[in-house]
Amino acid sequence: MSETAEKILQTRGKTTELDAYVVKASFDRAGTACAFALGDGTVAIKPLAGEAWHRVPTHEGAILALATDAAPQGWITGGDDGHFMRIGPDGAITLIAPFGMRWVDTVTSFTDGRTRLVACSSGKKLMVFDAANTKLKTLEHPSTVTGMVFDGKGKRIAASHYDGASVWLVASRSDSPRKLDWKGSHIGIVMSPDGDSVVTAMQENALHGWRLSDNQHMRMTGYPSKTLGLSFSKSGKWLASSGADSVVLWPFFGGGPMGKPPTELAGGDGITCTYVACHPKDDLVAAAFEDGLVVIADIGSARILPVAGPGRGPVTTLAWSPDGSHLAFGTEGGFAAVIDLSKT
């Protein structure tokens, strides 16, 4: 199988060895380039046109977080040097805000074409900035923020932390969040495309969800290890997750996942799925495994397309281009690839 698996990478992939832990990959909004944030403080940028990879020194220590900027091109990063940075398409870097000795743990952005917001978290504080780097909000949490996400309209931002999550209205003048309580340590967060479900990954190898419209709790358990990859399909019907030896998909239709078994894809060989990313348009999910295997699974038909074979060590990140034509991945050991999946 690995020969077949490697074929797509070899014929359609642009690959390189970056010699540093790949923390996160992300395409820009316009889909012109993919950035790989690295443990050595640099960002490797691969424009989709051409062969060159550019390396941009961005942080003093390790980069902890990367996201696409709110602008059509460029990215934002957070590092263990306490800096929240912006990287332009040309590789120019600007400091959005410094946070002293405190790490910048998470970053995210939102745009609807007019409003452009970027946000970062450092310790218990979540801060929202506009395109001119002016700080609009500082939102305080009971413990360190471990993940955050804007809703589809940029009206709300949700953050995960100890004992639950907080959902804030971005434009509200009175800063008190809607508190979603559930005991334990929550280490990552996603929101469904319709904005009605908030789901967190937990230290206790489980997911916890809240349906905002009727306060329904959703417990999703049974994972042998921690869920690091959590991604809603574009249709909102499926929540894909890593942390088991298969891609675990929870149904978010027909009343939700309560009391239903999840659908499992690409499993059975005992190798832990380390990361997942749903396709931006279709009900497809890219999944990566501890041994380096990367596959694309068609959720409807359960068909599996291997994209890269095993042997490169744990895959730490997967990213789709906004139009879904390209898939990027990176590994702990510093291997990075951008694969063109468009019809030729």
Place this chain on the structure above:
Amino acid sequence: MAEAVNPEGQVPVTVLTGYLGAGKTTLLNRILSENHGKKYAVVINEFGELGVDNDLVVDTDEEVFEMNNGCICCTVRGDLIRIVTGLMKRRGKFDGIIIETTGLANPAPVAQTFFVDDTVKEKTRLDAIITVVDALNLPQRLIDSAEAEEQIAFADVIVLNKVDLVTTEALSAVEAQIRKINKYAKIHHATKGSVPITELLNQGAFDLNRVLVHAPEFLTSDEHEHNDEIRSMSFEAEKPIDAERFNAWIGALLAEKGGDMLRTKGILSYEGDDRRFAFQAVHMMADGDFIGAWKAGEPRTSRIVFIGRNLNRPQLRRGFESCQVA
């Protein structure tokens, strides 16, 4: 001194505890200023007494959370999981990570963190818990703070600081008080934290053979003791241990009495295996691994150490002995 990073690539982690004023930060700065050519990441807390002089210092809030498993003693430092995971992404490995806790910290959540998280377990190993106490103030601290007693109970290494400030008799009395709580820790006398770095870092503190040599059983007395006081005791077994029986016994024991059991450590000779098995637990969180072969000709004596409250010596002895193969 053992290799800093073992063949599995795990980075050793040293936890530094001690009540306020004992001399923790002085000791930390001394470790860091010694010209050892090693690279350490230092995790400090926001209430640090003094500045810490090191290339890589991470300032953190001690964020303890209770695991959502119904067990109130299963508390974990979530901030450490985040920081250790983050540090592992950096370019170039460290020779070690040193974690300084606040003076009021209970060491259990720090230690338990190394049992709970897969990444932390895979990438690091808890090398030793070092507790700094001072000869002058320890008697009073033991009276007014429960944490001081727990910090001693959890220690693999105790730095008894400021020995120049007390008489020989007072020093002996203080040492006896420490031994009453934890007779298996190595004690170093010091003034201003003057202990060689080789005695503090890379101790492989769970290699109990050496530790137990320093703590012969004749130190044990059967005087009347208040049950809620922390005590330590150890047992030996000459015959090989049946792994299944041991797991059943220790599992039930920790499940029932884990709240009282602060630390359990053991080196076991399993039947049919030439390797030494190291077992350790903090409250009811337990872990174990093979740590290399028994030396040729070395008696394969299994040893187990309990440090905690309400320890029932005859019951523990019978329990451990019954784990031997028939």
